[in-house]
Amino acid sequence: MINWRSLPSLSALRAFAATAEARGFSQAARALNVTHAAVAQQVRALEQELGHPLVQRDGRGVSLTPEGEQLYAALSEGFAALQRGVEALLDGAVDRPVKVTLTASFAAQWLMPRLKDFWDRHPDIGLSLHPEPRIVDLHREGMDLGIRYGNGDWPGVEATYLAPARLVVAGAPSLLGGRTTLTAEEMRGIDWVLARNWPEQDSFLRQLGLEPQMLSRTDVSGEELAIAAARQGLGLVVESEALVEAEVREGRLRVVQESRARLPAYFMVTLPGPQRAAARAFLKWLKSQA
Numbered sequence: 001m002i003n004w005r006s007l008p009s010l011s012a013l014r015a016f017a018a019t020a021e022a023r024g025f026s027q028a029a030r031a032l033n034v035t036h037a038a039v040a041q042q043v044r045a046l047e048q049e050l051g052h053p054l055v056q057r058d059g060r061g062v063s064l065t066p067e068g069e070q071l072y073a074a075l076s077e078g079f080a081a082l083q084r085g086v087e088a089l090l091d092g093a094v095d096r097p098v099k100v101t102l103t104a105s106f107a108a109q110w111l112m113p114r115l116k117d118f119w120d121r122h123p124d125i126g127l128s129l130h131p132e133p134r135i136v137d138l139h140r141e142g143m144d145l146g147i148r149y150g151n152g153d154w155p156g157v158e159a160t161y162l163a164p165a166r167l168v169v170a171g172a173p174s175l176l177g178g179r180t181t182l183t184a185e186e187m188r189g190i191d192w193v194l195a196r197n198w199p200e201q202d203s204f205l206r207q208l209g210l211e212p213q214m215l216s217r218t219d220v221s222g223e224e225l226a227i228a229a230a231r232q233g234l235g236l237v238v239e240s241e242a243l244v245e246a247e248v249r250e251g252r253l254r255v256v257q258e259s260r261a262r263l264p265a266y267f268m269v270t271l272p273g274p275q276r277a278a279a280r281a282f283l284k285w286l287k288s289q290a
Helices: 010-022 025-032 036-050 066-091 104-121 184-188 199-207 223-231 241-249 277-289
Strands: 055-058 061-064 098-102 127-131 145-150 158-164 167-171 192-195 217-220 237-240 254-258 265-270
Touching (some): 010 055, 010 066, 025 036, 098 277, 104 127, 167 199, 199 237, 237 241
Parallel strands (some): 098 127, 192 217
Antiparallel strands (some): 055 061, 145 265
């Protein structure tokens, strides 16, 4: 049970959170539609009540003390949950499109081939897909959910297993002939199409007894290009199992080596707290596709 009497005023907490987010009193004042002096006074009062300095002058703005960083992390999570709860209540039946952050390769290779089934089931729900190679802040970017590659241990979010991402080596039947598996020695003598700057790929190749820099390779900047090149028989490719499953199922690629590791994998990631009705429907559908 919350001890309401022990908490500082909501106005003071809101003023500090806005200041911490904007890194300045003036910017926080504009966000809250109050005066610079009012925000500064609230923050100073909060510091006095808690007995700790929370902000300090940093040029024309402010920076947070260690105690300020600790409090801001808690407030940011709490205010975000509060905002989502209010938005979920206000949205009602008129839901805006579900905003999803994910990589372009996962969108193209895994999600897009399945989306017709979702829209057949939920023709009234719109989706707004945001392909992005970096991990984005769901709250700051206004995302309902993300699909991330990793071990599922990101702080501040809830992660649910979606699809395997264990790495495989695959090639076109025209490249492999009748072979269904390849030894390390055989793979050394074949061309490769590999992604640049992908440590997991290089680590997997070394586990197979191959030195990535010693292979006859063409480097590409994205997984979609690598898969397309492999499909044309231009070389072997290292890819996540989930992203080549359709290619393998339809006979365009053949897996010749695979990792046995369960992680990393693809996870559905949401912020703690209630989800809008449309987002809940999309998450439920995603789980049915796992």
